[in-house]
Amino acid sequence: MDVEEFRRAAHDLVDWVADYRARVAELPVRAAVAPGEVAGALPKSPPEGPGDLKDFIAVLDEVVVPGLTHTQHPANFAWFPSNAALASVLGDIVAGGLGALGLSWQAAPALTEVEQVVCDWARQLCGLSARWSGTIGDGASTASLVALLVARERATGGSLRRGGLQGEPAPLTVYFSEDAHSSVTKAALLAGYGEGNLRLVTVRRPRRELDVDALAQLMAQDLAEGRRPAAIVTTAGTTLTTAFDPIGDICQLARDHGAYVHVDAAMAGSAMLLPECRHLFEGVEEVDSLCWNPHKWLGSVLETSLLYVKDPASLVSVMASDPSYLRSGRDGSVVQYRDWGLPLGRRFRALRLWALLSLEGAAALRARLRRDLANAQRLAALVSSTTGWELLAPVPLQTLCVRHVPAPLGAEDLDRHTLAWCEAVNSSGAAHLTPALLDGHWMVRVSIGAEPTEWRHIEQLWDLMREKAEGTGT
Amino acid sequence: MDVEEFRRAAHDLVDWVADYRARVAELPVRAAVAPGEVAGALPKSPPEGPGDLKDFIAVLDEVVVPGLTHTQHPANFAWFPSNAALASVLGDIVAGGLGALGLSWQAAPALTEVEQVVCDWARQLCGLSARWSGTIGDGASTASLVALLVARERATGGSLRRGGLQGEPAPLTVYFSEDAHSSVTKAALLAGYGEGNLRLVTVRRPRRELDVDALAQLMAQDLAEGRRPAAIVTTAGTTLTTAFDPIGDICQLARDHGAYVHVDAAMAGSAMLLPECRHLFEGVEEVDSLCWNPHKWLGSVLETSLLYVKDPASLVSVMASDPSYLRSGRDGSVVQYRDWGLPLGRRFRALRLWALLSLEGAAALRARLRRDLANAQRLAALVSSTTGWELLAPVPLQTLCVRHVPAPLGAEDLDRHTLAWCEAVNSSGAAHLTPALLDGHWMVRVSIGAEPTEWRHIEQLWDLMREKAEGTGT
Numbered sequence: 001m002d003v004e005e006f007r008r009a010a011h012d013l014v015d016w017v018a019d020y021r022a023r024v025a026e027l028p029v030r031a032a033v034a035p036g037e038v039a040g041a042l043p044k045s046p047p048e049g050p051g052d053l054k055d056f057i058a059v060l061d062e063v064v065v066p067g068l069t070h071t072q073h074p075a076n077f078a079w080f081p082s083n084a085a086l087a088s089v090l091g092d093i094v095a096g097g098l099g100a101l102g103l104s105w106q107a108a109p110a111l112t113e114v115e116q117v118v119c120d121w122a123r124q125l126c127g128l129s130a131r132w133s134g135t136i137g138d139g140a141s142t143a144s145l146v147a148l149l150v151a152r153e154r155a156t157g158g159s160l161r162r163g164g165l166q167g168e169p170a171p172l173t174v175y176f177s178e179d180a181h182s183s184v185t186k187a188a189l190l191a192g193y194g195e196g197n198l199r200l201v202t203v204r205r206p207r208r209e210l211d212v213d214a215l216a217q218l219m220a221q222d223l224a225e226g227r228r229p230a231a232i233v234t235t236a237g238t239t240l241t242t243a244f245d246p247i248g249d250i251c252q253l254a255r256d257h258g259a260y261v262h263v264d265a266a267m268a269g270s271a272m273l274l275p276e277c278r279h280l281f282e283g284v285e286e287v288d289s290l291c292w293n294p295h296k297w298l299g300s301v302l303e304t305s306l307l308y309v310k311d312p313a314s315l316v317s318v319m320a321s322d323p324s325y326l327r328s329g330r331d332g333s334v335v336q337y338r339d340w341g342l343p344l345g346r347r348f349r350a351l352r353l354w355a356l357l358s359l360e361g362a363a364a365l366r367a368r369l370r371r372d373l374a375n376a377q378r379l380a381a382l383v384s385s386t387t388g389w390e391l392l393a394p395v396p397l398q399t400l401c402v403r404h405v406p407a408p409l410g411a412e413d414l415d416r417h418t419l420a421w422c423e424a425v426n427s428s429g430a431a432h433l434t435p436a437l438l439d440g441h442w443m444v445r446v447s448i449g450a451e452p453t454e455w456r457h458i459e460q461l462w463d464l465m466r467e468k469a470e471g472t473g474t
Numbered sequence: 475m476d477v478e479e480f481r482r483a484a485h486d487l488v489d490w491v492a493d494y495r496a497r498v499a500e501l502p503v504r505a506a507v508a509p510g511e512v513a514g515a516l517p518k519s520p521p522e523g524p525g526d527l528k529d530f531i532a533v534l535d536e537v538v539v540p541g542l543t544h545t546q547h548p549a550n551f552a553w554f555p556s557n558a559a560l561a562s563v564l565g566d567i568v569a570g571g572l573g574a575l576g577l578s579w580q581a582a583p584a585l586t587e588v589e590q591v592v593c594d595w596a597r598q599l600c601g602l603s604a605r606w607s608g609t610i611g612d613g614a615s616t617a618s619l620v621a622l623l624v625a626r627e628r629a630t631g632g633s634l635r636r637g638g639l640q641g642e643p644a645p646l647t648v649y650f651s652e653d654a655h656s657s658v659t660k661a662a663l664l665a666g667y668g669e670g671n672l673r674l675v676t677v678r679r680p681r682r683e684l685d686v687d688a689l690a691q692l693m694a695q696d697l698a699e700g701r702r703p704a705a706i707v708t709t710a711g712t713t714l715t716t717a718f719d720p721i722g723d724i725c726q727l728a729r730d731h732g733a734y735v736h737v738d739a740a741m742a743g744s745a746m747l748l749p750e751c752r753h754l755f756e757g758v759e760e761v762d763s764l765c766w767n768p769h770k771w772l773g774s775v776l777e778t779s780l781l782y783v784k785d786p787a788s789l790v791s792v793m794a795s796d797p798s799y800l801r802s803g804r805d806g807s808v809v810q811y812r813d814w815g816l817p818l819g820r821r822f823r824a825l826r827l828w829a830l831l832s833l834e835g836a837a838a839l840r841a842r843l844r845r846d847l848a849n850a851q852r853l854a855a856l857v858s859s860t861t862g863w864e865l866l867a868p869v870p871l872q873t874l875c876v877r878h879v880p881a882p883l884g885a886e887d888l889d890r891h892t893l894a895w896c897e898a899v900n901s902s903g904a905a906h907l908t909p910a911l912l913d914g915h916w917m918v919r920v921s922i923g924a925e926p927t928e929w930r931h932i933e934q935l936w937d938l939m940r941e942k943a944e945g946t947g948t
Contacts, residue, residue, distance in 0.1 A: 016571075035583070093491065098494065121519060194633060342816070355530065357520045
């Protein structure tokens with residue numbers, strides 16, 4: 001494909017994207033395809049000859065779009081907001097077009113330095129001190145893994161340079177709340193700690209923050225039994241209920257044991273942009289690392305996950321490699337992001353966030369986050385004041401945990417009712433909600449914060465929820 | 475930013491990208507900026523108000539482009555080809571625009587199933603049997619880590635469900651050639667094996683493939699001393715000289731010890747598209763996993779790395795997590811890619827490769843790869859037949875390892891001369907080459923295969939190399 005063919009095709013696809021965004025509100029939110037339906041509609045083998053853009057667009061229209069659950073839909077209240085704001089899409093277009101290769105500073109100085117600058121912009125917006133340095137990774141799962149690898153090496157004084165974890169005399173232990181994301185467990189298992197050395201700390205109901213007294217007890221017991229507390233992963237804004245662990249108290253305990261502290265603020269980190277929300281993160285300056293994904297609520301295109309550390313040297317000591325073909329005369333004086341995480345090469349990830357912040361500006365982003373917080377409070381007031389409806393957790397951010405209790409019901413019947421009305425909402429195509437287990441029983445999460453979601457969409461959702469839950473059918 | 479503002483801005487940026495690609499050949503290949511120069515030219519803090527697209531484009535023109543080493547330049551012979559073919563950029567534009575969230579099959583069925591289909595297309599193009607299933611990750615470093623984690627769990631019968639690697643009685647060992655990529659060492663260290671349990675196997679000169687006899691000896695010795703050979707990482711196309719390890723022989727040894735075999739074919743995997751190159755991969759059907767990056771020579775936009783496995787169940791058993799908020803009625807009958815690797819969510823990565831294969835067609839891609847192989851042989855003939863010039867390794871693919879020996883020189887003087895003429899080429903801006911250490915001494919890699927590179931660019935390079943190396947200056 002030559003440049004002029006690309007130019008024509010790209011203009012067509014830009015219009016296609018713009019048209020998609022303009023009509024997304026009219027589409028059913030949840031994909032209605034059966035397993036295998038999309039794959040079955042595509043050719044079994046790749047074409048030998050060149051394809052036509054018209055055919056490509058036809059497949060997008062007829063197969064891909066009906067096969068998607070629309071994250072950018074104003075009635076998307078599922079999982080968590082995963083906004084791909086159009087300003088960020090612009091930066092992504094440039095990144096793909098430039099095709100820069102971030103192997104080292106020398107390979108793409110601007111790729112490295114725009115990442116440094118934009119990580120620092122985001123730091124300032126969050127009110128974090130200048131002690132923090134950031135890098136962009138793909139997501140919070142990877143950030144947790146990186147943090148727990150650094151913690152492992154700190155606790156063992158660099159076992160990777162010796163016999164590895166398998167050469168260690170006493171087991172290392174890792175602590176996190178029972179409401180921490182499953183990716184934290186996964187990261188700890190992959191880092192080699194072993195399930196037997198993970199401590200799921202109970203949460204305090206109803207706020208569901210990690211119980212620091214329980215944590216202290218577990219750590220003391222492990223220590224007494226010859227194990228070594230290596231790391232604590234605290235969650236700022238759990239996936240389940242957006243609960244906030246008491247970071248400051250946890251850090252004090254960690255200090256006593258020399259344990260590493262990582263904060264998983266994947267979704268909720270965006271709330272740090274609002275001074276009125278920063279109290280939720282009290283103590284964050286004391287932790288070792290912090291992950292926050294601007295590709296969630298804030299609106300950067302996906303795979304824009306920030307990992308901040310206060311001591312890059314300890315990160316680099318675990319992650320660095322130094323092949324001769326990547327050496328250059330600049331090595332001492334520049335940041336080499338390949339030594340800050342798992343991948344060697346990276347695309348120009350920073351452009352997505354840089355375009356978002358540059359083109360939207362901080363004030364507009366804060367206004368949008370505040371809109372969502374206000375809408376959540378407004379819906380919470382409606383839920384609380386309506387007979388038969390319950391809010392199951394506080395609403396510190398933009399997620400509500402709700403249940404409809406039509407009459408005194410057994411727990412199993414209530415679960416059936418909850419799943420039934422939630423599925424009725426979802427299969428209507430008019431909105432999308434996520435059911436989740438809270439203390440073993442189903443509730444429904446209403447996660448507000450898709451970029452186009454205004455109060456009227458939430459009003460429509462509430463009518464729909466009431467219709468499906470209170471209607472005769474269920 | 476509303477849809478119509480986006481439409482206008484995206485059209486402008488598409489033109490900007492097309493113009494960049496049209497003029498990239500006129501730019502100096504290597505960035506000429508000093509450390510900190512790019513960062514210094516950007517605002518220290520994010521703007522409060524919305525920015526203007528004109529200013530955004532001005533920064534791209536004045537700061538970003540001069541701050542990049544141009545991977546898409548026809549005179550880019552550095553590192554390895556990292557093509558972002560324009561057809562693939564089109565797929566990436568759609569991916570950003572759709573903003574689909576690949577958390578689970580249900581969250582984006584088309585994202586999952588297009589990935590399944592395109593991985594199968596690529597498998598067919600490579601002549602791999604239908605026993606292989608693929609997934610798309612960010613790069614070969616991550617693939618090596620994933621493979622070595624799966625190998626660790628296979629060797630220990632699932633130690634992650636017990637005490638982890640730290641609970642293991644006898645150390646696990648990992649084997650790879652001394653010419654394997656540094657990311658293999660990094661992956662093994664992160665997976666917890668420990669440096670003391672890594673075995674860098676010598677290579678046979680001058681072809682530089684892993685010495686199977688040396689491997690057999692090392693494995694036998696480890697076994698005799700109570701260690702457990704867990705994994706072998708073989709390289710198909712080393713970064714240094716594109717050497718190919720004898721995969722078939724290695725697999726036979728691995729079987730004797732029950733060791734896992736991973737193939738790192740990051741760059742060279744594209745050669746599998748050519749039936750005449752498949753003999754280089756002999757035995758590949760017997761390995762456990764294989765990584766190949768279509769984002770290198772083939773031309774998919776970056777962060778399109780394929781990981782193929784024959785037994786997805788063993789991959790899933792290590793990588794799976796199952797949070798309630800991601801459960802759906804479809805779980806049993808669909809692929810959940812979050813259980814195939816490190817990240818939980820993913821963007822619509824498959825569109826980049828799907829657009830490339832659909833719009834270019836297989837025949838055109840094969841023709842381009844063959845062009846590069848032929849160009850490499852033509853340049854190799856020139857180098858070999860020119861007094862004072864040496865080829866230091868066979869040229870099975872598109873990379874030449876060369877040195878200019880002006881007169882009998884001591885090793886240190888020769889190193890100085892090599893680095894000097896290579897730097898003279900690079901600082902001219904007219905071409906970009908990578909120096910690298912071969913058995914402790916510097917040589918220069920000429921890595922052919924940037925998408926726009928024709929024979930005339932290589933002729934110009936050769937003239938430039940001769941001028942700088944043979945000229946009076948050095």
